[in-house]
Amino acid sequence: xxxxxxxxxxxxxxxxxxxxxxxxxxxxxxxxxxxxxxxxxxxxxxxxxxxxxxxxxxxxxxxxxxxxxxxxxxxxxxxxxxxxxxxxxxxxxxxxxxxxxxxxxxxxxxxxxxxxxxxxxxxxxxxxxxxxxxxxxxxxxxxxxxxxxxxxxxxxx
Numbered sequence: 001x002x003x004x005x006x007x008x009x010x011x012x013x014x015x016x017x018x019x020x021x022x023x024x025x026x027x028x029x030x031x032x033x034x035x036x037x038x039x040x041x042x043x044x045x046x047x048x049x050x051x052x053x054x055x056x057x058x059x060x061x062x063x064x065x066x067x068x069x070x071x072x073x074x075x076x077x078x079x080x081x082x083x084x085x086x087x088x089x090x091x092x093x094x095x096x097x098x099x100x101x102x103x104x105x106x107x108x109x110x111x112x113x114x115x116x117x118x119x120x121x122x123x124x125x126x127x128x129x130x131x132x133x134x135x136x137x138x139x140x141x142x143x144x145x146x147x148x149x150x151x152x153x154x155x156x157x
Contacts (some may be wrong), residue, residue: 008108009015018112024040028055031106035102036119039058041110044101046050047100047101047136047137049085049096049135049148050075050137050142051076051077051079052075052077053074053075053155054072054073054074054075054155054156054157055070055072055073055074055142055153055154055155055156056070056071056072056142056153056154056155056156057070057077057151057153058152058154059150059151059152060121060124060125060128060149060150060151060152060155061124061128061149062150064143065121066094068143069084069086069087069118070086071084071085071086071122071125072084072153072156073090075094077093079095079098080092080093080094081094081104084126085122085126086114086118086121086122087112087113087114087118087119088109088110088112088122089109089129090107090108090110090126091109091112092104092105092106092107092108092129093105093106096135100134100136101133101134101135102132102133102135102144104129104130104131104132105130106130107126107130109126118147124149125151127149128146128148128149128150128151129145129151130145131146131147131148132144132145132146132151133145133146134146140154140155141153141154142154142155
């Protein structure tokens with residue numbers, strides 16, 4: 001019994017010694033990293049998805065959208081998008097994904113007919129919006145990117 005007690009004391013002392021040594025190595029490692037100029041990377045903080053805000057289109061594929069009938073939308077707290085494509089009104093769902101991904105559901109829209117140029121711009125807008133994959137906020141602007149184009153928006157009232 002006495003030898004068992006000594007063995008337990010020895011194992012306890014060994015574990016304490018190993019833990020103290022590991023802690024000392026950890027401190028030394030941090031000092032070595034600091035003296036060598038190594039800076040641990042800072043974890044990138046996720047941006048907040050812009051819920052409860054209204055946006056008006058500024059450009060589509062880096063081409064400025066002018067005029068009074070620019071595409072615009074509002075994104076509410078239930079992930080519903082409601083807006084205007086330039087000729088027709090539309091609605092859809094838009095869910096943020098990890099790493100600033102974006103999933104936009106099928107679009108429900110009116111069937112109004114407008115000038116051919118307006119309709120072409122609207123179709124390109126809807127295609128880029130529906131197939132969007134990523135979003136980002138850059139200096140107060142919302143940028144939505146996907147395989148069919150890049151949309152840039154500014155905040156609207």
